[in-house]
Amino acid sequence: MPTGNDTVIIGIGEYKVGSMPMASIGLGSCVGLVIHDRQTGTGALVHIMLPSSQGKTDRPGKYADTAIDVLIKELTQIGSSPANLIAKIAGGSAMFKTFSGNLNIGDRNVEVIRKLLKDQKIPIKGEDVGGSVGRTIFYYPKENGKLVIKKGDGTLSEL
Amino acid sequence: MKLTHIQRDALQELGNIGAAHAATTLSTMLSANISMSVPEIKVIDISEIYKYVGDEIAALVLFQVNGEVKHGGYLLLYIPKTSVIRLTNAMLGLTDVNRELDEMDESALLEVGNIMVSAFLDGTAELLNIIMLPSPPQLVIDMPHAAIESIIASQDTEDIDEIVLFKTALVSDAHNIQSSIFLFPNHPMLEDIIRRLEELLNPPA
Numbered sequence: 001m002p003t004g005n006d007t008v009i010i011g012i013g014e015y016k017v018g019s020m021p022m023a024s025i026g027l028g029s030c031v032g033l034v035i036h037d038r039q040t041g042t043g044a045l046v047h048i049m050l051p052s053s054q055g056k057t058d059r060p061g062k063y064a065d066t067a068i069d070v071l072i073k074e075l076t077q078i079g080s081s082p083a084n085l086i087a088k089i090a091g092g093s094a095m096f097k098t099f100s101g102n103l104n105i106g107d108r109n110v111e112v113i114r115k116l117l118k119d120q121k122i123p124i125k126g127e128d129v130g131g132s133v134g135r136t137i138f139y140y141p142k143e144n145g146k147l148v149i150k151k152g153d154g155t156l157s158e159l
Numbered sequence: 160m161k162l163t164h165i166q167r168d169a170l171q172e173l174g175n176i177g178a179a180h181a182a183t184t185l186s187t188m189l190s191a192n193i194s195m196s197v198p199e200i201k202v203i204d205i206s207e208i209y210k211y212v213g214d215e216i217a218a219l220v221l222f223q224v225n226g227e228v229k230h231g232g233y234l235l236l237y238i239p240k241t242s243v244i245r246l247t248n249a250m251l252g253l254t255d256v257n258r259e260l261d262e263m264d265e266s267a268l269l270e271v272g273n274i275m276v277s278a279f280l281d282g283t284a285e286l287l288n289i290i291m292l293p294s295p296p297q298l299v300i301d302m303p304h305a306a307i308e309s310i311i312a313s314q315d316t317e318d319i320d321e322i323v324l325f326k327t328a329l330v331s332d333a334h335n336i337q338s339s340i341f342l343f344p345n346h347p348m349l350e351d352i353i354r355r356l357e358e359l360l361n362p363p364a
Contacts, residue, residue, distance in 0.1 A: 011206030012308055013320075026214040026304025029312045049205070049312050059320070062205075095309045096221070096297055102313045134305025136214045152216060152301035 007138070013062030015046035017074045019141045027091035027135045029106035031064075031113055035071045035122065036145035039084040043141045044071045050105070051112035064112045072120060085122050088147045088159050089113060090137050092129040106130065126159030162323075167200055169356035170325065173283050174198035178327040178340055180282030181275040185338075188271060189249050189331055196328040204321050205311065211324060214302040218243045218260070220272030221306070222293035224280070224348065232344035233310055234279065234293060236272045237303060242336045243268060249334045265298055272296050279340060287355045307343075314345065323349055 007021040012030060016022055022045040024032045036043035046067045053063035060066035075085065092106035102108070110129045117124055126147065128135070133152035140146045147159040162170070175198055182193040203211060218238045224231035238246065244256055247267040273296055280291045299306050311319050325342040344352060 009209060011204075011209055012311075014206045025209040026212070026302040026308065028302075028305030028307075028309035030308050049308070050318070056318075093305070093309070095299055095301065095306055096313070098295065098297060105312045106309070134214065134302030136302065150214070152214075152305060154216075 010045050010047045010061075012047050012049050013059045015044055015061035015067060015071060017044040017071070017078065018042060021141075022139045023137060025136050027137065028093055028095050029091070029109065031089055031091040031106070031109045031129070032135070032137045032139075033064075033067065033071075033113060034088040034139050034145065034147055035068075035075060036086050036088065036139075036141060037075060037080040037084050038086060038145065040080060041142045041144075042075070042078065042080070043139070043145055044075060045137075045139045046071060048109060048113065051108050064109060064116060068113070068116045068120065072122075082121070086125040086145070087117050087122050088126040088139075088145070089124060090128045090135050090147065090149050090159070093131050093133055093135070095132055095134070128157060128159060162200070162202060165357070165360070166353050169353065169360065170200050170323075171198050173286060173352065173356060174200070174325050174327055174342065176286050177279035177283040177342075178329065180278040181340060182329050184274050184278040185271070185329060185331070188274065189246075189334060189336070191249075191331050191333040194330050194332065196330075198325060198327040201324045201326075202321055203324050205308075205319065208307060208322070209304050211326075212237075212303040212307055214304055216240050216301060217303050218264075218268050219299045219301070219303060219306050220268055220276070221297045221299065221310075222272070222276050222295075224291050224344075225294060226284075226291040227289045231291070232342065232348045234276050235307075235341040235343070236268075236275055237339045237341060238268070239337055240300070242338060245334050246271065246336050246338075249331075249336065260300060265300075269296050269298055272298070275340070286359070287352065289355065310343070317346060 053066040060070040092110040138148040220236040
């Protein structure tokens with residue numbers, strides 16, 4: 001895969017803003033959200049784990065609500081105009097069927113992210129979500145915000 | 160969260176005993192020697208899990224741990240894809256290594272997983288004098304990081320920022336089979352295990 005040394009890996013609950021290539025390894029029920037500025041060729045990738053922060057502020061990238069707020073804030077600070085922002089999402093799968101716990105957490109992550117993006121008037125220009133497979137994603141801000149997705153079933157696609 | 164030296168040693172010993180039991184059963188199934196690594200115990204921030212488990216496709220047999228320990232945790236048998244084929248071949252006397260995984264491999268994995276994980280829990284339960292039972296297994300052939308993050312995210316009792324990773328490798332040189340056992344204790348289970356281990360070390364007067 002095209003992971004150069006300059007690719008920044010975004011772990012669970014983390015985010016980065018910039019124009020360097022970024023990647024998230026092995027998304028399961030988590031969602032990789034890209035907010036991309038079409039004008040400047042910069043953007044952000046966040047690896048969201050849960051839908052709601054419930055007031056917590058220490059890891060803004062971990063929760064959909066705080067993640068979207070912090071991404072928009074930081075992109076605006078480096079000169080992005082909200083009107084130029086678009087979003088792409090990948091992940092939110094359900095890999096287990098029988099264990100106890102919130103097995104539909106992936107769906108809930110996706111649902112909440114869609115709603116929050118709509119509230120912020122950021123259009124979703126591509127998504128590859130749901131199903132039961134893992135995904136590794138590569139985001140290239142300088143190549144028109146290209147998002148390459150490698151899936152657990154061996155397929156490769158591009159948004 | 161920080162584990163003290165004593166807690167780390169105690170967990171390591173617990174894992175040693177469990178893994179040794181599991182290795183014995185694997186050795187019987189393969190009629191071959193199994194070497195076992197010293198268990199690794201690490202407290203890992205969720206943002207760094209990808210440094211320990213990646214996205215190389217592997218077979219994962221997962222068990223939820225139930226029993227006297229509340230909220231349990233997860234035990235996971237991890238076998239890289241190439242080793243799975245060699246494992247099934249060794250068990251069934253087959254020779255073709257250039258084939259895709261099929262239902263036969265899946266049944267073999269579930270069976271091996273069940274036997275090894277039950278042995279692991281028998282071993283640790285003997286030491287701690289508690290009963291821990293594995294749930295029915297779930298087999299996932301996919302990216303290990305994706306499976307593990309899904310488990311962490313689905314815990315509705317806790318909002319997890321770090322995990323305790325317990326890992327030991329079991330290797331058969333004769334058949335060139337690699338495998339690892341991972342234990343992810345949830346907090347209440349970890350505390351319960353540590354308390355019981357400390358009692359073993361310092362019996363109440």
